[in-house]
Amino acid sequence: MYTLNKAKTSSLLIDDIVSAVMDDEARDLELQQLLRISDDTAVRERWTRYQLTRAILQRDLPTCTSVSHLELADRVQSVLADDTVPAPASVLRWLSQWLQPITGIAVAASVAMVTILGAYNIGLMDTYSTLTVHQEGIVLVEPNSNKNLQLASSAFGTAPAPQATAQVLRLNQPLVQSTAPLHWQVKSIPAGFSLLQQQVDELDPGQRENLIYSNGQIMFNLIIEPLLGRQIAEGHTTVGADLVLGRSMQVGDQQLFVTVVGQLSLDDAELMVASLSPL
Amino acid sequence: MSSKQTADTELVKRAQAGDKRAFDLLVLKYQYKIIGLIGRYVKDSHEVMDVSQDAFIKAYRALDNFRGESQFYTWLYRIAINTAKNYLLAKARRPFDGDVASSDNVGEHGQYDQVDMIADSATPANLLVRDQLHEQIFATLEKLPIDLKTALTLREFDGLTYEQIAEVMGCPVGTVRSRIFRARAAIDKEVERILGHRS
Numbered sequence: 001m002y003t004l005n006k007a008k009t010s011s012l013l014i015d016d017i018v019s020a021v022m023d024d025e026a027r028d029l030e031l032q033q034l035l036r037i038s039d040d041t042a043v044r045e046r047w048t049r050y051q052l053t054r055a056i057l058q059r060d061l062p063t064c065t066s067v068s069h070l071e072l073a074d075r076v077q078s079v080l081a082d083d084t085v086p087a088p089a090s091v092l093r094w095l096s097q098w099l100q101p102i103t104g105i106a107v108a109a110s111v112a113m114v115t116i117l118g119a120y121n122i123g124l125m126d127t128y129s130t131l132t133v134h135q136e137g138i139v140l141v142e143p144n145s146n147k148n149l150q151l152a153s154s155a156f157g158t159a160p161a162p163q164a165t166a167q168v169l170r171l172n173q174p175l176v177q178s179t180a181p182l183h184w185q186v187k188s189i190p191a192g193f194s195l196l197q198q199q200v201d202e203l204d205p206g207q208r209e210n211l212i213y214s215n216g217q218i219m220f221n222l223i224i225e226p227l228l229g230r231q232i233a234e235g236h237t238t239v240g241a242d243l244v245l246g247r248s249m250q251v252g253d254q255q256l257f258v259t260v261v262g263q264l265s266l267d268d269a270e271l272m273v274a275s276l277s278p279l
Numbered sequence: 280m281s282s283k284q285t286a287d288t289e290l291v292k293r294a295q296a297g298d299k300r301a302f303d304l305l306v307l308k309y310q311y312k313i314i315g316l317i318g319r320y321v322k323d324s325h326e327v328m329d330v331s332q333d334a335f336i337k338a339y340r341a342l343d344n345f346r347g348e349s350q351f352y353t354w355l356y357r358i359a360i361n362t363a364k365n366y367l368l369a370k371a372r373r374p375f376d377g378d379v380a381s382s383d384n385v386g387e388h389g390q391y392d393q394v395d396m397i398a399d400s401a402t403p404a405n406l407l408v409r410d411q412l413h414e415q416i417f418a419t420l421e422k423l424p425i426d427l428k429t430a431l432t433l434r435e436f437d438g439l440t441y442e443q444i445a446e447v448m449g450c451p452v453g454t455v456r457s458r459i460f461r462a463r464a465a466i467d468k469e470v471e472r473i474l475g476h477r478s
Contacts, residue, residue, distance in 0.1 A: 015464045015467070019463050020460070023459070024286050025441045025456060030285060031289050035298065035304070044303070045471075047308075049306060051307060052311065053467065055312075056416050057420075060311060060312060061311055061450045071328065072328055073307045075328070076306050076335045077303055120414075134401070149392075253434060
């Protein structure tokens with residue numbers, strides 16, 4: 001199985017995937033991987049050069065314009081980045097139909113909760129934020145805290161604070177780690193990911209468990225709630241870079257609705273949902 | 280290769296769902312064809328880029344109307360032709376009476392024949408790079424080990440699938456895939472070198 005880690009994806013592996021996608025010979029997962037890393041300049045350029053090469057081999061390259069091959073796509077991308085360009089209407093229609101019945105779940109808010117900042121030098125972080133060492137290589141930054149940098153940096157480990165680097169996740173709201181016991185466990189977790197946060201909301205009856213996983217670079221939510229006799233359409237779509245998957249399922253004598261939101265492949269999301277079991 | 284489907288179908292589906300990166304890959308894939316197509320209508324190279332950009336933006340906004348009943352690129356071509364036509368009408372540069380009734384017209388005789396003569400704004404610099412690329416790509420292809428060259432040419436020139444190529448070459452599909460990507464990687468080194476020097 002190919003790694004999903006952009007930084008570790010080798011050049012040859014990218015060549016292989018790009019080449020197969022060009023020929024409609026790639027697996028779904030590989031296409032998803034390409035999409036996930038397609039904002040990487042090197043990958044984007046490679047995809048474009050491969051298309052350029054094909055155009056030349058097939059004598060399809062126009063003479064009427066520059067071979068500055070990223071210019072047009074950059075311009076299109078720039079316009080599309082403008083909020084005035086509406087997303088295809090189908091997204092909003094589909095999401096509104098699907099997500100509305102899920103009471104109390106603000107999926108968009110869940111996705112927006114964490115902003116991935118990437119690798120940062122700890123010494124350069126805001127001093128008014130809380131830096132929490134979650135696990136090796138991952139540091140959480142919480143807003144509006146008086147804890148100082150030195151305290152957090154010292155918690156980072158033995159490395160001197162100014163030189164220490166890690167993947168930093170900036171939380172848009174304070175970290176709330178629920179103490180309520182979880183009722184469900186996920187046995188199949190994508191390689192490299194670990195449980196970052198768990199939230200439990202009491203329902204009547206039952207409870208909703210919101211599990212947040214991260215590998216330090218990307219994250220996703222898995223939300224488990226009782227179906228309670230509701231009819232909720234299942235399906236999946238993507239919103240930007242995020243997958244949204246909804247599945248109703250029967251585990252033992254309980255009917256559940258499971259929602260997965262975030263940057264992971266459909267295959268991984270389906271595997272996680274399928275591996276759900278009671279604790 | 281389970282659950283294999285055309286990359287265009289999947290990219291369009293994702294773009295329809297709001298994934299702009301998917302649409303970016305489609306733009307990068309079809310930009311040469313669209314630029315070439317619009318270049319048949321519009322003479323100035325800067326205007327070609329403007330109209331091409333407009334065509335892709337219109338396509339993005341209209342993605343919801345794409346039902347997959349035709350190939351994505353024929354649908355895109357039709358938008359590009361109409362965009363070029365509207366541009367010419369707006370600029371009143373050229374009366375254009377033809378109606379783009381079907382994407383099947385793309386690449387056929389008729390309307391294109393009327394406009395082919397106006398569209399050649401290639402600059403010497405562009406032609407030079409184009410010639411360099413053309414020469415180097417074909418030279419590298421010739422120098423490739425025979426298995427790599429055969430696999431790539433069967434794919435690019437004959438349009439065979441990996442499975443068909445495997446049958447022709449008497450090897451597993453995985454080997455075909457490997458040979459093709461190694462051939463492309465070898466050529467890409469040269470393309471990257473030329474474009475790198477240029478920039």
